[in-house]
Amino acid sequence: MVYTSFIGRSLIEPGDFSLEEMEILFSLAEKIENDENYLRESCRGKLLAALFFEPSTRTRLSFEAAMLRLGGTCLGFAEPGSSSAAKGESLADTIRTAACYADAIVMRNPKEGSALLAKQFSSVPVINAGDGGHHHPTQTLTDLLTIRRLLGKIDTMTIGFCGDLKFGRTVHSLVKALARYANIKMLFISPKELVIPQYIKNNLIKQGIVFEERENLEKSMSEIDVLYMTRVQRERFFNEDDYIRLKDTYVLNSEKMTFAKEKMLVLHPLPRVNEISIEVDNDPRAAYFKQAKYGMYARMALLALILGVSC
Numbered sequence: 001m002v003y004t005s006f007i008g009r010s011l012i013e014p015g016d017f018s019l020e021e022m023e024i025l026f027s028l029a030e031k032i033e034n035d036e037n038y039l040r041e042s043c044r045g046k047l048l049a050a051l052f053f054e055p056s057t058r059t060r061l062s063f064e065a066a067m068l069r070l071g072g073t074c075l076g077f078a079e080p081g082s083s084s085a086a087k088g089e090s091l092a093d094t095i096r097t098a099a100c101y102a103d104a105i106v107m108r109n110p111k112e113g114s115a116l117l118a119k120q121f122s123s124v125p126v127i128n129a130g131d132g133g134h135h136h137p138t139q140t141l142t143d144l145l146t147i148r149r150l151l152g153k154i155d156t157m158t159i160g161f162c163g164d165l166k167f168g169r170t171v172h173s174l175v176k177a178l179a180r181y182a183n184i185k186m187l188f189i190s191p192k193e194l195v196i197p198q199y200i201k202n203n204l205i206k207q208g209i210v211f212e213e214r215e216n217l218e219k220s221m222s223e224i225d226v227l228y229m230t231r232v233q234r235e236r237f238f239n240e241d242d243y244i245r246l247k248d249t250y251v252l253n254s255e256k257m258t259f260a261k262e263k264m265l266v267l268h269p270l271p272r273v274n275e276i277s278i279e280v281d282n283d284p285r286a287a288y289f290k291q292a293k294y295g296m297y298a299r300m301a302l303l304a305l306i307l308g309v310s311c
């Protein structure tokens with residue numbers, strides 16, 4: 001069956017797909033996970049342009065792995081210095097050009113709103129792989145798929161977001177996506193300087209979503225079903241002193257894990273720096289490397305759907 005509603009669609013922010021469409025995508029990702037030959041070679045002859053104006057390990061590699069596993073091919077650049085952006089070419093012209101060569105474009109760019117701009121100048125679908133501190137919708141697909149696979153549901157839970165909630169685009173996207181599910185309570189745990197932006201809180205209030213802002217992680221642990229840790233992002237600070245003062249505000253270690261529920265999930269979009277001690281990696285509740293793998297399945301499903309593969 002071909003899901004025609006997805007064909008040629010861009011993904012710029014987490015609300016771009018309906019809940020029904022998200023279900024189709026997650027079911028497809030689970031089929032791919034369960035049968036590694038499923039959809040193999042289904043994108044033969046298709047090209048994905050991966051344009052990364054900012055560093056990435058997981059997003060870029062998982063998109064490349066996804067496209068290669070589907071039988072397609074990738075082209076692009078991993079840093080803007082090797083593209084004509086270094087000579088002053090505009091984003092609009094870069095996108096128009098990449099759209100001449102590829103069937104879809106995935107782009108990461110440090111500027112908020114750049115993905116929407118790219119969509120406006122592209123004749124092929126554009127997938128936002130992170131636009132500054134704004135959104136990272138394919139990380140959200142990854143996060144929701146991980147929660148669905150490991151908890152068996154996406155609704156009815158308390159999720160704790162901890163760390164840099166001001167600049168963290170993965171948090172901004174996941175909050176927006178989770179607000180569409182039933183019985184979600186959100187705890188925002190951050191230092192005062194890195195609180196979740198007011199516009200996001202206003203939207204949650206309008207939607208009647210229950211949330212609380214806190215500073216203490218230990219005292220919140222026992223309430224949480226999914227703990228979403230984040231890195232304090234050096235690259236988003238204007239002032240190095242502020243970064244140094246705030247970077248180790250929260251460090252999740254084995255001692256803090258003793259306060260957590262037996263089935264709590266620890267997620268992290270990664271990369272981590274110090275915010276999760278490596279001793280936590282052996283805790284069965286630590287799911288961040290499984291999450292990185294689910295990212296590939298989610299991106300395979302996304303590419304197959306927007307490229308019109310029969311699934």
Ligand code: CP
Nearest residue numbers: 056057058059269270
């Ligand atoms: N989660 C994520 O976006 O990781 P990368 O920066 O390594 O792509």
